[in-house]
Amino acid sequence: MFANVERLARFMDEQGLDGLVATTIENVYYLTGVAAVGLEIFPHTGQAYAVVTRDALDRPHFVASRCDIDQALDASVEIAGAIGYGVFFRELPDGVELTDRERRLAETSVAAPVVPTPMDALVETLRRAGLAEARIGLDEDGVAHGYVDALRQKLPRLDVRLASHSLRWARKVKTEREVRSITAAANVAEVGIQAVSALARPGVTERELAREFERAVAGAGGRAKFSHIKIGRGGVAGQTRPSDVALRRGDAIWFDVGCVVDGYWADIARVVNLGEPPEKLRRYYAAMKAGCDRGYAEAKPGMTGGELFRIVVEAVHEAGVPHYRRNHVGHGIGVELYDRVNVTPDNEDTIEEGVVVNIETPYYEFGLGAVQVEDPFLVTADGNKLLTTLDRDLIVLD
Known part of the structure; x- marks a missing residue:
């Protein structure tokens, strides 16, 4: 199971919750291991839910459209029950002998009575789970305005508390599986960077480099989510689409790339130079790396995100870029790209043992481009563990 059951139980006990309803693609996956396709392809209107009770946090109920209810078969935990809403047809001719897997699908998508709407399916799930008159926490981030009031009208004795903040708190400390x-x-993203580096030669365009990253990530079992790969001074506009700018000897290639494997995110950054790099690039890269190194070495349980921010920025200043400034120099990472803790100037959220911090020191300058180092590390009481293996120095290609 991905979920940190101990932390879920702790916050539910603190708030007196009998049940919990997840509504976002991240939180549904966290509780079930199901990447709800309806939430991905219909991000504004799709509805899918995971419902757990306090006494069975490892046996969630799953709600999705009748089309997507087959995803209950993908769950990484035992599903206590599944309800599909709406109309969808899977034909079951007489005399067909079903496998166990097919039988379970047929029970939910053929034999089960039609449930018209997502709300109706959630109400029925809460009743089956014994939560219709209980106190529940609902992840409000994945439902439309007015949804909670409508749910209360359907179940007048239901006590609904908003819980998205608490779910993010529970997700902050990672399990071993996470x-x-x-x-x-992270390792798959590194494969992508290595593949691009192998392709780098004069005349190759940004568009070709980005395509190679995505191809390599897919080949290694991941899904590329952003491929910010820029040549030379173009890095100052790093979030723009890949262009037909061609690589020349002496140019830098800036990477800020992300992918998902098994539902979890990677977000890493490097700079690769084709041929001898300019002296300024060497100096600035060394300073950015010094900031990340200091943060990685000194982050510890009990430290706030704001304290870590000041440590990292001060290290960059001391290493030779005294004008360096940033809105943040890192963030938690997990089933969501930005999990807690955020490494921002005024963040009072505390780092705990088991948090994964993505430490980064991006720098953008007109005429230079972008310089950045970024890696995830696991915070432990006995010292921190870097989760990447790719060379963290400025990479120079002959």
């Missing part, structure tokens, strides 16, 4: 998935994602 750390493995984050590490696997």
Whole structure:
């Protein structure tokens, strides 16, 4: 199971919750291991839910459209029940002998009575789970304005509390399985950077470099989510689409790339130079790396995001870029790209053992481009563990 059951139980006990309803693609996946396709392809209107009770946090109920209810078969935990809403047809001719997997699908998508709407399916799930007159926490981030009031009208004795903030708190500290998935994602992103570096030669365009990253990530079992790869001074506009700018000897290639493996994110950055790099690039890269190194070495349980921010920025200043300034120099990462803790100037959220911090020191300058180092590391009481293996120095290609 991905979810940190101990932390879920702790916040539910603190708030007196009998149940919990997840509504976003990240939180549904966190509780079930199901990447709800309806929430991905219909991000504004799609509805899918995971419902757990306090006494069975490892046996969620799953709600999705009748088309997508087959995804209950993908769950990484035992599903206590599944309800599909709406109309969808899977034909079951007489005399067909079903496998166990097919039988379970037929029960939810053929034999089960039609449930018209997502709200109706959630109400029925709460009743089956014994939560219709209980106190529940609902992840309000994945439902439309007015949804909570409508749910209360359907179940007048239901006590609904908003819980998205608490779910993010629970997700802050990672389980061993989550750390493995984050590490696997980081390793796949590194494969992508290595593939692009192998392709780098004069005349290759940004568009071709980005395509190679995405191809390599897919080949290694991941899904590329952003491929910010820029040549030379173009890095100052790093979030723009890849262009037909061609690589020349002496140019830098800036990477800020992300992918997902097994539902978990990677977000890493490097700079690769084709041929001898300019002296300024060497100096600035060394300073950015010094900031990340200091943050990685000194982050510890009990430190706030704001304290870590000041440590990192001060290290960059001391390493030779005294004018360096940033809105943030890192963030938590996990089933969501930006999990807690955020490494921002005034963040009072505390780092805990088991948090994964993505430390980064991006720098953008007109005429120079972008310089950045970024890596995830696991915070432990006995010292921190870097989750990447790719060379963290400025990479120079002969």
